[in-house]
Amino acid sequence: MPKPTILVTRRLPPAVEARLRRDYDAKLNQDDRIYTSDELAALAADADGMLICTSEKITPALVEKLPDRLKVIATFSVGYEHIDIAACEARGIVAANAPGTMTEATADLAMLLILGAARRSYEAQQLVRQGQWKGWHATMLLGIDLHGKRLGIYGMGRIGQAVARRARGFGMEIHYHNRSRLPHDLEAQATYHATLEDLLRVSDILSINAPSTPDTRNALNAERIALLPDGAVVVNTARGDMIDDVALIGALKSGKLRAAGLDVFAGEPNLHKDFLALPNVYLLPHIGSATIETRDRMGYAALDNIDAALQGRPAPNRLW
Structure with missing residues (x-):
């Protein structure tokens, strides 16, 4: 069976990207540039899930463009003000964060x-x-x-x-x-x-x-x-x-x-x-969570949410 496809919007720690490559067909952002909303929609066209950061704004307009196959959006953060939760819920897309990691x-x-x-x-x-x-x-x-x-x-x-x-x-x-x-x-x-x-x-x-x-x-x-x-x-x-x-x-x-x-x-x-x-x-330049151990935990928590959602289980940190 082919692996599910995950769009990853930013460069993540090596251990997190290694787990992504192991478990998924991961579309990684090796240049670590911030995608526009139109680019996100295009890149997500064949994705089953998205692993995003606070730099990506998941607006109602973007959610409407996402494919029916996309089941989960997991953020590499505790905060989730960048995600329109109501829009995700309306489309049946699981939205999840990573509390307690940082x-x-x-x-x-x-x-x-x-x-x-x-x-x-x-x-x-x-x-x-x-x-x-x-x-x-x-x-x-x-x-x-x-x-x-x-x-x-x-x-x-x-x-x-x-x-x-x-x-x-x-x-x-x-x-x-x-x-x-x-x-x-x-x-x-x-x-x-x-x-x-x-x-x-x-x-x-x-x-x-x-x-x-x-x-x-x-x-x-x-x-x-x-x-x-x-x-x-x-x-x-x-x-x-x-x-x-x-x-x-x-x-x-x-x-x-x-x-x-x-x-x-x-x-x-x-x-x-x-x-x-x-x-x-x-x-300081927004480095509150910038330790190796913490950033790994954040990535693993996001992946735990993705794993659960794509396997039909409740995501541990589902937001709706």
Whole structure:
């Protein structure tokens, strides 16, 4: 029997592509360029499934062009805002994501951003690399301690809870806002705030870990930034569209915010150019899940969904 055909929209880790080649007739994207919607439709014409990334927008118009033989679209991500779930359901196409695969790596990176922003790491690197470091002195590049600071976590799902576990090791006081309060054992003595506004008022450092939805986009706007304590630090490893860039940049320039640590951006990779000129922003290129182990897990989870859907079993992480 011929193997099912899977369209793979981006270059994936070697171990994941090896499994694809073993189990499927895999149409791989060796050039790793982003396909247009028309190209996706054409390439999927003989496909039984698609393995996509967040760079591909699965719109209702694209779904309508997909062949009847296509049974599953699995995304190499936890977030699925790039997939129109209702359109997939209407066509009977299984849509699935990969939750839980990147929790620890993203939480590690959130702590890197917190430390990088709080301790002025970008400025320190520049000083050394540009040959401007003239020796130690007592007032050089003074940052702030993490110990004793109040960490506000916006979104206390898997990643938010993992950030909290790490932050406790630094002696931080944990506060959070979530759509619902966690059970006592998962809360682990963190303080719950029923509204985002209440959380912001006590957040010396704010970590954004909530999903991007119509309700959370631009959640951190000028009005809400004004509620943060003076000199607060903002860190984002979730999605760039959750922050109003103009408001954040204004607060960083004015000194309302001490610093920011950002791994995600609205319109990435075309981030707002003013971020590049700010010394008090620690910038990373969306590498929250970028470890070998994590990216392999993400690919395997996507393939587990595809395997199940094409074998007539429920996909482990089906979205409808």
